Amino acid sequence: MIPGEFNYFAPATLQEAISLLTEYRSGAKILAGGQSLIPAMRFRLAVPETLIDINNLTELQYIREEAGYLAIGAMTRESALEESPIVQQHYHLLADAARVIADPIVRNMATVGGNLAHSDPANDHPAVMLAYNAQIVTVGPNGTRAISIDNFFVDLFQNALAEDEILTEIRIPKPAANTSGAYVKMERKVSDYAISAVGAQLTFNGNTCTAARIGLTNVSSVPMRAKNAEQTIIGKTLTDDVIEAAGQAAAAECDPSPDLRGSIDYKRDITRVLTKRAIRAAIARMKA
Numbered sequence: 001m002i003p004g005e006f007n008y009f010a011p012a013t014l015q016e017a018i019s020l021l022t023e024y025r026s027g028a029k030i031l032a033g034g035q036s037l038i039p040a041m042r043f044r045l046a047v048p049e050t051l052i053d054i055n056n057l058t059e060l061q062y063i064r065e066e067a068g069y070l071a072i073g074a075m076t077r078e079s080a081l082e083e084s085p086i087v088q089q090h091y092h093l094l095a096d097a098a099r100v101i102a103d104p105i106v107r108n109m110a111t112v113g114g115n116l117a118h119s120d121p122a123n124d125h126p127a128v129m130l131a132y133n134a135q136i137v138t139v140g141p142n143g144t145r146a147i148s149i150d151n152f153f154v155d156l157f158q159n160a161l162a163e164d165e166i167l168t169e170i171r172i173p174k175p176a177a178n179t180s181g182a183y184v185k186m187e188r189k190v191s192d193y194a195i196s197a198v199g200a201q202l203t204f205n206g207n208t209c210t211a212a213r214i215g216l217t218n219v220s221s222v223p224m225r226a227k228n229a230e231q232t233i234i235g236k237t238l239t240d241d242v243i244e245a246a247g248q249a250a251a252a253e254c255d256p257s258p259d260l261r262g263s264i265d266y267k268r269d270i271t272r273v274l275t276k277r278a279i280r281a282a283i284a285r286m287k288a
């Protein structure tokens, strides 16, 4: 189908983009990579009166280490994550996810900020950023604010961004010593959304797991952490039995819907298996 009519602006500065967003408010939508918004407009699931295209804001394309965190500009393309030496060497969970989001053609356009702003529980970055305990930075007419990822996703496709705010940066805390992570995804075919996927970021003191964050993809209506699974492993030596218990906890606490990707029981069991795999992959990386 052909999208409905809309006004189109391509601001040259962030300030101009915010002014336009303030002026057009709820009738306006930011256009980033367009890989979710344009299909939604073609199906008339989204009918914005005004599109504010932020592709000229190249200053929002960066991946750089700051004091204590990795800063990713919102307009950073997914493909840039795959090409980033910092990501590939030090942020393994993110590097894993970057390889399995959509396909190379989509990844050349889709942005990290758009993936999070869309707040689709089927998208991969929400679980990744929940596992990393990331912060979302936004800019609006009242200035800049940082939102904890734990408070960012509020409902299906809904987040804590105000109508007149733009997501500008994602901050991933620099991993503590003896910390490692992995993202494991099961998809029906390349370029598909996950049946389920699990991101695990674990910290160890010797053989004991001292901190854990586990994010789940596409098994709930709002991106979620598997908090019971996390509690199952924190303070423990990760034996086969403990890892199995974590998998079972994640399977029990997720809340998948049945669809073409599988039944509820199937998705729960895949989540159990992927939780175990993600934990084991993180442990293997710690030892490497």
Ligand SMILES: Cc1cc2nc3c(=O)[nH]c(=O)nc-3n(C[C@H](O)[C@H](O)[C@H](O)COP(=O)(O)OP(=O)(O)OC[C@H]3O[C@@H](n4cnc5c(N)ncnc54)[C@H](O)[C@@H]3O)c2cc1C
Pocket: 029, 030, 031, 032, 033, 034, 035, 036, 037, 038, 039, 074, 075, 100, 101, 102, 103, 106, 109, 110, 111, 112, 113, 114, 115, 116, 117, 118, 122, 123, 124, 125, 161, 165, 166, 167, 168, 191, 192, 193, 194
């Ligand atoms: C064939 C195909 C397969 C896909 N498979 C996957 C997959 O496996 N995993 C996955 O995670 N994703 C997948 N996607 C989705 C893809 O990654 C999307 O592009 C992404 O979710 C949205 O990013 P975007 O930059 O394209 O945003 P857009 O489509 O431009 O925008 C999406 C939404 O976010 C808002 N928005 C965007 N940027 C900002 C910002 N900076 N501030 C405020 N609001 C903003 C827009 O207004 C819009 O509502 C797939 C897409 C396609 C077409």
